[in-house]
Amino acid sequence: MNETTSMPSVIGPHDGDTHRPVSFAGTGIGPIERRAYGQAWRDALRFRQDLATDADRPHIARSGGFASLTRSADVDDDTGFEENASREGCPPSPARIAAALLLARAFDAAPDAARDLICGGAPVVVDVADGAMLDALKGVWRGMFFDDALRMIDLVKTAPGRRDGLDGAYIVLKEPLKGSAKQRLERVAADMCAYALPFVAFSSNGRACLPKVLNEAAGHRIELPMLDPTTVSRTIRAVTGIRTAVDVPAETMRDVGVGDLAAAIRFDRTPEECVDELRRLADSKRAERPSRGLVLSEIHGMAGARAWADDAIADLAAWRRGEIPWDAVSSALMLAGPPGVGKTLFAEAFARSAAGKDSKSGMPLIVCSYYSWQAEGHLGDFLAAMRRDFASARAQAPCVMLLEECDSFVDRRAVKHSHSDYVRNCINALLEEVDGVRRREGVFLIGCTNEVEACDPALLRAGRFENVVRISPPDQDELEKIFRVRLKGDLVGADISTVVMSAAGMTGADAERAVKDARRMARRENRELTLDDLRHAVVGDDNLSDEQRWRTAAHEAGHALVDVLRFGADGVVANTTHTDRRLGMSMRTTRQLFEGTASDYRSRIEVLLAGRAAEEVLLGEASHGAQQDLAEATRLSCAMLGGLGLSGPSPLTHLGDLRRAEEFLRFADIRAAVGIELAEADRTCRGLLEANRSVLIATARHLLERGSLNGADIAVLLEAQRSDAAGAEGVQTEDDAPTSTVIAFPQLRPD
Numbered sequence: 176m177n178e179t180t181s182m183p184s185v186i187g188p189h190d191g192d193t194h195r196p197v198s199f200a201g202t203g204i205g206p207i208e209r210r211a212y213g214q215a216w217r218d219a220l221r222f223r224q225d226l227a228t229d230a231d232r233p234h235i236a237r238s239g240g241f242a243s244l245t246r247s248a249d250v251d252d253d254t255g256f257e258e259n260a261s262r263e264g265c266p267p268s269p270a271r272i273a274a275a276l277l278l279a280r281a282f283d284a285a286p287d288a289a290r291d292l293i294c295g296g297a298p299v300v301v302d303v304a305d306g307a308m309l310d311a312l313k314g315v316w317r318g319m320f321f322d323d324a325l326r327m328i329d330l331v332k333t334a335p336g337r338r339d340g341l342d343g344a345y346i347v348l349k350e351p352l353k354g355s356a357k358q359r360l361e362r363v364a365a366d367m368c369a370y371a372l373p374f375v376a377f378s379s380n381g382r383a384c385l386p387k388v389l390n391e392a393a394g395h396r397i398e399l400p401m402l403d404p405t406t407v408s409r410t411i412r413a414v415t416g417i418r419t420a421v422d423v424p425a426e427t428m429r430d431v432g433v434g435d436l437a438a439a440i441r442f443d444r445t446p447e448e449c450v451d452e453l454r455r456l457a458d459s460k461r462a463e464r465p466s467r468g469l470v471l472s473e474i475h476g477m478a479g480a481r482a483w484a485d486d487a488i489a490d491l492a493a494w495r496r497g498e499i500p501w502d503a504v505s506s507a508l509m510l511a512g513p514p515g516v517g518k519t520l521f522a523e524a525f526a527r528s529a530a531g532k533d534s535k536s537g538m539p540l541i542v543c544s545y546y547s548w549q550a551e552g553h554l555g556d557f558l559a560a561m562r563r564d565f566a567s568a569r570a571q572a573p574c575v576m577l578l579e580e581c582d583s584f585v586d587r588r589a590v591k592h593s594h595s596d597y598v599r600n601c602i603n604a605l606l607e608e609v610d611g612v613r614r615r616e617g618v619f620l621i622g623c624t625n626e627v628e629a630c631d632p633a634l635l636r637a638g639r640f641e642n643v644v645r646i647s648p649p650d651q652d653e654l655e656k657i658f659r660v661r662l663k664g665d666l667v668g669a670d671i672s673t674v675v676m677s678a679a680g681m682t683g684a685d686a687e688r689a690v691k692d693a694r695r696m697a698r699r700e701n702r703e704l705t706l707d708d709l710r711h712a713v714v715g716d717d718n719l720s721d722e723q724r725w726r727t728a729a730h731e732a733g734h735a736l737v738d739v740l741r742f743g744a745d746g747v748v749a750n751t752t753h754t755d756r757r758l759g760m761s762m763r764t765t766r767q768l769f770e771g772t773a774s775d776y777r778s779r780i781e782v783l784l785a786g787r788a789a790e791e792v793l794l795g796e797a798s799h800g801a802q803q804d805l806a807e808a809t810r811l812s813c814a815m816l817g818g819l820g821l822s823g824p825s826p827l828t829h830l831g832d833l834r835r836a837e838e839f840l841r842f843a844d845i846r847a848a849v850g851i852e853l854a855e856a857d858r859t860c861r862g863l864l865e866a867n868r869s870v871l872i873a874t875a876r877h878l879l880e881r882g883s884l885n886g887a888d889i890a891v892l893l894e895a896q897r898s899d900a901a902g903a904e905g906v907q908t909e910d911d912a913p914t915s916t917v918i919a920f921p922q923l924r925p926d
Contacts, residue, residue, distance in 0.1 A: 402433065506620065561605065576619065676750065748763075
C-alpha cells in the first residue's frame with residue numbers, strides 16, 4: 176500500500192479539466208500554489224453550477240434520517256466537528272482556500288521539503304501561528320499532496336502498526352499535550368520516524384507543542400506565511416468566480432483575520448463587495464481598540480526609547496525591502512521606570528508609527544501581563560492564556576506585543592516560598608514563548624517594568640529583552656512639550672512655563688490628568704480653557720497655613736541645596752505644589768554621576784536627610800514630613816552594611832537580597848551600625864546647611880514666593896555667596912567672624 180504515494184494536485188493536469196482558472200503568468204505564483212488555486216476554482220465553480228441547477232428543480236426536503244445523525248465520523252477533538260467530512264454541496268470556504276494557498280506557497284519556497292513530504296525522506300514540521308488558520312488547514316492539506324485512498328494516520332489518536340498497512344502519518348496540535356498523553360506521543364513519534372514514510376506535523380509552535388524527537392528529526396521546518404493582500408485577492412476570485420483583480424488595501428489587511436474572510440467573502444457577492452465588507456470589519460476593530468492616538472513624534476521625555484524606535488523602524492523598512500534578515504532587526508526592548516512615565520503610551524505610539532507615514536492605523540498591539548494571565552485560574556490556565564497571547568502575536572505579525580509588569584517574573588533563584596514551583600513554571604514558560612516569538616518574523620516585543628533589577632536575569636539576556644532603556648520623569652522642557660501635546664489646540668500662544676515649573680516632578684500621566692481636569696472645569700462653566708484652569712488643575716486649592724507653607728519651603732530647599740552641593744545642579748528641580756500625596760517635592764530629572772562608592776552612598780543619604788535637617792536649622796525642630804526620606808535612607812544604609820561591602824563591622828558578609836535590605840535590621844549589630852551611619856550623615860548634612868545658611872534661606876524664600884525653582888537658580892545663589900565671601904575676605908576683622916548660633920527663621924508671609 177505504501178508504494179502508491181503520489182502528489183496529484185502538483186504533478187500534471189487533472190483529467191477532464193475543462194474549466195481553467197484565470198492565468199497567473201508572470202505573477203510569481205509557484206506550481207503548488209497554482210494547483211491549489213486551480214482546485215479551489217473548480218470546487219467553487221462546481222458549487223455554483225449545482226446551485227444554478229438546483230434552482231431550476233422543484234424544492235424537495237431531503238434528510239439522511241436518524242442514521243445520518245448517529246453515524247460514526249472522524250471527529251476533531253478540538254472543535255467537535257468532522258475534520259475531513261465531505262464538503263460536497265457546501266459553499267466554498269474562504270478560510271480553507273486561503274490556508275491552502277499559503278501552505279502551497281510555503282512549499283513552493285521549499286521544494287526539498289515538498290519532495291521529502293511525498294517520499295518520506297524526513298519529517299516535515301509546519302508552524303502555523305494562527306489557531307484559526309490551523310483549523311482551516313486540517314481539512315485541506317491532505318488533498319493537496321496525497322490521494323484520498325492513501326491511509327494517513329493521526330498519531331495523536333492512533334499508533335503506527337505494520338509498515339505495509341499505512342502510507343504515512345501526521346500530527347496536528349494547537350496546545351502541548353500533558354502527562355501520559357505527552358509521553359505516549361513521544362513514543363509513537365519516535366517509532367514513526369523509523370518508518371521512512373511521509374510524516375508531517377502542524378502546530379502553533381512546533382518547539383513547544385511537538386515531541387522532542389520529532390523536532391530533532393525534522394529535515395525541514397516550514398513557517399506558514401502571513402495572510403497578505405495577494406492571497407485574499409485570489410481567494411475572492413476563486414469564491415466569487417469573477418475573473419478580475421481586486422485591490423485589497425494593505426491597511427485593511429493589518430486588522431483582518433481568517434475568521435473575517437468567512438464573514439466577508441461569499442459566492443453571492445462581487446469582489447468589490449467582498450473588499451468593502453473586509454474594510455468595514457477592519458475599521459470596526461480599529462474603532463474598538465483603546466488608544467490615545469499619539470504617534471512617536473508626539474512622545475517626549477524618552478530620548479533613549481525614541482532612539483531605539485527610530486532604529487527599529489528603519490530596520491523594519493530594510494527588512495521589508497529584503498535588504499536584511501529579521502534577526503538583524505532590533506525587535507525587542509525593555510522599558511524601565513516609575514509608574515506614569517509613559518511606558519505603555521510609548522508602545523502604543525510605536526505601534527501606530529512603525530508601519531510608516533502612509534499608515535492610518537499602524538500595526539496591531541497585543542497587550543498582556545502576568546496578572547491578566549493569572550486571572551484565568553490555576554497554573555494550566557495561566558500557561559494556556561500566555562500561549563494564546565503569544566500565538567496571537569505570531570498570527571498578527573507584523574505587530575507589537577507589549578508585556579507589562581515584567582518585574583512580576585522575579586529572579587527564580589530568590590524564590591524560596593512554598594509556591595516556588597509555580598513561579599518557576601511561569602517564568603520558564605515565558606522564556607520559551609519569548610524565544611519562540613523572537614524567531615517569528617515581524618513581531619516586536621516591548622516589556623515594561625517599574626524595577627528592572629527585580630526581573631529574572633534570563634529575561635534580559637542577549638536574544639530576549641537585551642535592550643534596556645531607563646525612563647525618568649521629564650525635565651522642564653520635556654514636561655512643557657508634554658503639556659502642549661495634551662493641550663492640542665488650547666492655550667496656543669499662552670506662556671505656560673510658570674505652570675510647568677509648578678508641575679516639576681509630574682509624569683506624563685500626571686500632565687494628562689491635569690489637562691483633563693482643566694478642561695472639565697472649563698466645560699462646567701461653558702467657556703474656553705484658560706491658563707488659570709490649568710494652573711488650578713496643577714496646583715490645586717492652597718488650603719495650607721502660612722506656617723505649613725514655610726515649613727514645606729524650608730524642607731524642599733534643604734533637599735535641593737544639598738543635592739546641588741553633592742551631585743551638581745543639572746536636572747535638580749523643587750516645588751511646593753500641594754497634591755493629595757505630598758506638600759512639595761525635590762528631585763533630579765537627569766541621571767547623576769554615581770560610581771557606587773561608600774562616599775556616593777553617604778552623599779545620597781545626606782540628600783535624603785537634608786529636608787529634615789533644614790527644618791531643624793531654620794525652624795528649630797523637625798516635623799513628621801520626613802517619613803519616606805528616613806525609610807529610604809535606612810534602606811540604603813542597610814544595603815551598604817549587609818550586601819554592598821561598603822561599611823560596617825563585617826563588610827564582606829552578604830546578608831541577603833538588597834531589594835529587601837531593610838530586613839537586615841533584625842540583626843542587632845546591623846541596627847547599631849545603621850544608627851551610626853545615619854547619625855554621621857545627619858551631622859555632615861547639618862554642617863553643609865549651616866555653612867550655606869544664607870543660600871538655604873534664599874532658596875526657601877524663592878520656593879515660598881514663587882512655588883518652584885531649579886538647580887540653576889541654586890547655583891546662582893551659591894556663586895553670589897562665594898563672590899560676597901571673597902569680597903569681604905580682605906577687610907574682615909576679628910569682630911566680623913561668622914557665628915555658629917542657630918536662630919530659627921522668623922515666620923514669613925508672601926507679598
